[in-house]
Amino acid sequence: xxxxxxxxxxxxxxxxxxxxxxxxxxxxxxxxxxxxxxxxxxxxxxxxxxxxxxxxxxxxxxxxxxxxxxxxxxxxxxxxxxxxxxxxxxxxxxxxxxxxxxxxxxxxxxxxxxxxxxxxxxxxxxxxxxxxxxxxxxxxxxxxxxxxxxxxxxxxxxxxxxxxxxxxxxxxxxxxxxxxxxxxxxxxxxxxxxxxxxxxxxxxxxxxxxxxxxxxxxxxxxxxxxxxxxxxxxxxxxxxxxxxxxxxxxxxxxxxxxxxxxxxxxxxxxxxxxxxxxxxxxxxxxxxxxxxxxxxxxxxxxxxxxxxxxxxxxxxxxxxxxxxxxxxxxxxxxxxxxxxxxxxxxxxxxxxxxxxxxxxxxxxxxxxxxxxxxxxxxxxxxxxxxxxxxxxxxxxxxxxxxx
Numbered sequence: 001x002x003x004x005x006x007x008x009x010x011x012x013x014x015x016x017x018x019x020x021x022x023x024x025x026x027x028x029x030x031x032x033x034x035x036x037x038x039x040x041x042x043x044x045x046x047x048x049x050x051x052x053x054x055x056x057x058x059x060x061x062x063x064x065x066x067x068x069x070x071x072x073x074x075x076x077x078x079x080x081x082x083x084x085x086x087x088x089x090x091x092x093x094x095x096x097x098x099x100x101x102x103x104x105x106x107x108x109x110x111x112x113x114x115x116x117x118x119x120x121x122x123x124x125x126x127x128x129x130x131x132x133x134x135x136x137x138x139x140x141x142x143x144x145x146x147x148x149x150x151x152x153x154x155x156x157x158x159x160x161x162x163x164x165x166x167x168x169x170x171x172x173x174x175x176x177x178x179x180x181x182x183x184x185x186x187x188x189x190x191x192x193x194x195x196x197x198x199x200x201x202x203x204x205x206x207x208x209x210x211x212x213x214x215x216x217x218x219x220x221x222x223x224x225x226x227x228x229x230x231x232x233x234x235x236x237x238x239x240x241x242x243x244x245x246x247x248x249x250x251x252x253x254x255x256x257x258x259x260x261x262x263x264x265x266x267x268x269x270x271x272x273x274x275x276x277x278x279x280x281x282x283x284x285x286x287x288x289x290x291x292x293x294x295x296x297x298x299x300x301x302x303x304x305x306x307x308x309x310x311x312x313x314x315x316x317x318x319x320x321x322x323x324x325x326x327x328x329x330x331x332x333x334x335x336x337x338x339x340x341x342x343x344x345x346x347x348x349x350x351x352x353x354x355x356x357x358x359x360x361x362x363x364x365x366x367x368x369x370x371x372x373x374x375x376x377x378x379x380x381x382x383x384x385x386x387x388x389x390x391x392x393x394x395x396x397x398x399x400x401x402x403x
Contacts (some may be wrong), residue, residue, distance in 0.1 A: 004028045006042045007072070007093045017093065061126055063162075065099060067155040074148035083144075084110055102126065115139055130275055130292050137282040147282050154278050157358065161270070164362050168369045175373065179380040186387050187216040194391055198398070209394040212387055244300070251301045255328060263364055268302045269333050270357035277350030286346075287314055302328055319346070333357065 006028050008016045020028050025042040032042075061069075069090065076086035087107035094100035102123060109119035117136035120127045131151065138147025191212055198205055198213075205213070219226070240246040255261040275296045279289035290310040297303040305326035312322035320338035323329050333353050340349025 004042050004044055006032060008032045061099065061102070063155065063159055065095075066127070066131070067152060067159060069099070069103070070148050070155060071152040074145055074152055077145035077148065083116060116144070128296070130279075130296050133284065133288070133292050134279065134282060137279065137284045141283045143282075150278055150281065154274060157274065157354075158271075161267075161358050161361065165365055168365045172369055172372050172376065175376050175380075179376065179383075182380070183383060183387075184219060186384065187212070187219050191216040191387070191391070192220065194394070198394055206390065206393045206397065208386065208390040212390040248300045248304070251299045255299065255301055259368060263361060263368070264299055265302070265328055265330060266357045266361045266364065268297050268299050269329055270354045270361060271296055271298075272302075272306060273333065273337075273350040273357070274354035277347045277354060280347035280350065286319065290319075302326070305329075330357070 004020050004025055006016075006018060006020055020031065020042075025044065028042040072090055072093070073086055076089060077083065081089070084107065087103055087110060091100055091103045091107060094103060105123065106116070106119035109122060110116060114122075115136070117132050117139055120135060121132050134147055134151050135144070138144040141147070195213055195216075198209070240250060254264055272293050275293040276286075276289045279292060280286065284292070287310055290306055290313065294303045294306045294310070297306065305323070305328060309319065309322035309326070312325070313319055318338070318341050320334050320341060323337065324334050333356075336349050336353050336356070337346070340346040343349075
């Protein structure tokens with residue numbers, strides 16, 4: 001039976017932490033509630049490690065940490081605790097000094113008379129504009145706990161999509177690494193063993209053998225140049241993506257790619273729909289929601305299309321018609337948005353669009369990965385077969401010369 005690490009608040013206000021054996025986290029929460037405590041979180045021991053913690057900057061918080069803070073604060077506020085007390089409990093329950101320091105600064109800002117959204121905004125670069133505007137909308141509407149609950153769900157859905165993409169890419173990435181390592185081993189250490197024998201007997205070697213020997217010599221003697229060239233290409237590409245004009249050109253090329261463009265369009269459609277729908281549910285006007293959602297999108301071509309659509313919506317054009325002018329968003333999504341506008345349930349329909357395309361992205365990526373793995377395997381087998389054949393053909397030629 002798995003062990004769960006829990007955090008809770010006792011009726012007296014005391015913070016409780018500990019571990020409990022249970023089949024699921026829901027049972028841990030239920031047990032804490034039966035004891036009269038307010039559950040804050042329950043996580044399986046050993047499940048807290050993420051690759052993102054290795055690459056995260058020291059200044060910001062990871063997506064998981066922000067999601068956990070959001071969920072915990074929502075739980076405490078829903079239980080009737082005041083904001084100041086809830087932030088104080090989060091300070092005591094913080095996993096590390098970095099989170100404790102950030103929450104403490106936000107709490108101090110609230111104690112001085114500021115709002116939670118202002119305190120989050122003062123932590124420059126930690127919380128996104130979308131997150132801050134959601135919190136501000138919840139404060140204005142008097143439903144901060146519900147807003148944070150929706151934000152927690154939004155972050156969880158976004159994280160699930162990201163984790164699904166990363167998980168699907170792990171095996172192909174390992175296969176590529178192993179393929180490259182195998183080829184380098186053959187070209188650098190195996191082929192050079194035969195080269196002196198070929199040179200000793202002289203004669204013209206077959207073209208395929210000469211190609212393999214040339215590649216092996218290049219890898220063995222000029223590896224530094226190849227690495228340097230690769231790094232220069234990476235630096236050049238990063239510089240291209242850092243410039244707005246070049247970034248738009250590249251984003252347009254990615255969208256025009258048959259398979260990749262379809263996946264990008266679905267991912268961005270899901271992101272736009274979930275962000276806009278969540279903001280609309282919390283009372284943010286459509287134009288403001290589109291402005292915020294545009295900044296959440298990563299493809300600049302689609303972001304510009306959303307900005308242009310917002311201008312048309314401002315003049316009275318329906319959202320579905322405005323988005324259809326871009327020619328990049330899926331037609332089914334536009335039809336669903338149109339139905340949402342006609343029925344007066346645009347926010348709910350946008351969330352359904354997001355759910356639909358989240359599922360489609362996962363299915364599409366699974367199919368692409370299922371196709372990519374055998375293609376890569378066959379490609380690796382073909383390259384290794386070419387190397388082996390080049391050696392065998394040369395050896396057979398030598399045998400004919402001796403005979």
